[in-house]
Amino acid sequence: MENLAKRTKRRDILRTTKLIWRFKWLYLMLVPVMAFYIIFKYVPMYGITIAFKDYNVFKGVLASPWCGFEVFEKIFKSKNFWLSIRNTLSLNILSLLVNFPLTIIVALMLNEIRHVQFKKITQSILYLPHFLSWVVVAGIATNLFSQQGGTVNNLLNGLGISSIPFLSHGGWWIFTYVISNLWKEIGWGTIIYLAALTGVDESLYEASYLDGATKFQRLIYITLPCIKPVIVMMLILSVSKMMTIGLDAPLLLGNKKVMSVSEVISTYVYRIGIENAKYSDSTAIGLFQSLVNIVLLLIANKTAKAIGEEGII
Structure with missing residues (x-):
C-alpha cells in the first residue's frame, strides 16, 4: 500500500508538471501579478507589528520596543x-x-x-x-x-x-x-x-x-x-x-x-x-x-x- 501511494503521488506530480509546462506561457504571465502582490501587499504586512510597539521612527520597526495592547x-x-x-x-x-x-x-x-x-x-x-x-x-x-x-x-x-x-x-x-x-x-x-x-x-x-x-x-x-x-x-x-x-x-x-x-x-x-x-x-x-x-x-x-x-x- 505504501509503494502504491508513492507511485500515485509521483504520477500526480508528473501530471502536474506536464500541465504547467504545457501552459508555461500563461503561468509566465502570472509572474508580474504575483510579484506585485508579494512585494506590495504581503511583505509590507510586517508593518502591522507597529500597532503593538512603541514605534520610534529613528529606531525602525525591528528595534522599537513592544508594548502589547497599550496602543x-x-x-x-x-x-x-x-x-x-x-x-x-x-x-x-x-x-x-x-x-x-x-x-x-x-x-x-x-x-x-x-x-x-x-x-x-x-x-x-x-x-x-x-x-x-x-x-x-x-x-x-x-x-x-x-x-x-x-x-x-x-x-x-x-x-x-x-x-x-x-x-x-x-x-x-x-x-x-x-x-x-x-x-x-x-x-x-x-x-x-x-x-x-x-x-x-x-x-x-x-x-x-x-x-x-x-x-x-x-x-x-x-x-x-x-x-x-x-x-x-x-x-x-x-x-x-x-x-x-x-x-x-x-x-x-x-x-x-x-x-x-x-x-x-x-x-x-x-x-x-x-x-x-x-x-x-x-x-x-x-x-x-x-x-x-x-x-x-x-x-x-x-x-x-x-x-x-x-x-x-
Whole structure:
C-alpha cells in the first residue's frame, strides 16, 4: 500500500508538471501579478507589528520596543475615534441605502433601451464620472452647492428661497456627500448587473409574453430572480466595506464646520498618522478597521447562506 501511494503521488506530480509546462506561457504571465502582490501587499504586512510597539521612527520597526495592547487601549478611550467610526458607518449605510437600489434600477432601465447607439452613448455618459478624480468632483460640488455664489443656491434665490448651507451644515453636508458619491459611481456600478442581465434566458421572456405577462411582471418574476445571486454577492461585498471610506471624498468636501459628521476613519488616521506622526495609533486603527470588515463579511456571507443563497465564501 505504501509503494502504491508513492507511485500515485509521483504520477500526480508528473501530471502536474506536464500541465504547467504545457501552459508555461500563461503561468509566465502570472509572474508580474504575483510579484506585485508579494512585494506590495504581503511583505509590507510586517508593518502591522507597529500597532503593538512603541514605534520610534529613528529606531525602525525591528528595534522599537513592544508594548502589547497599550496602543489599542489608548485609541479605544478616544472620543474622536468612536466619532469617526460612527460617521463612517452612517455615511456608508446611507450611501448603501441610496446607491444600491438605484444602481440596480438604472441597470434595468439601460437594459430596456433597444436603440444600440443611444444605449452606448447613455452608458458612456454614466461611466464618465467614475474616471474623474475626487478633486474634480469636489470642485464641481463646491461650485454647485456653495452657499455664496453656488449654482443651486442662485436658482433657489431666484425662486425666492433663502440659501441652503449644503457644505457648512451637518445634515446638508451628508446629503451633499451622498449625492456626489451617487453621481460619481452609479454608472460604474451598473456594469456587473448589465453583464448579469445578458445571461437571462430570452425564452423565459418569450414564454411569459405568450402567457400575457406585462413588462413589470416579467421584471418581477423573471429578471430579478435571475440576477438575484449577483445582487446578493454585491450586497455582501458592500456590507464588507462598511468600515471603509476613501480619504479623498470626506477630506476634500469636509471643513471645520462639519467636522462632527465628516470626520471618518480614513481622515482621522490621516490626521493622527501623517499630521501628528502617531504611527502606532494609526496602524492600530487600520488593523482594527480591517478586522471589523472581515467580521462583517463573514456575518453577511453566513446570513446569505442562511436564507438559501450561495454567498461568496
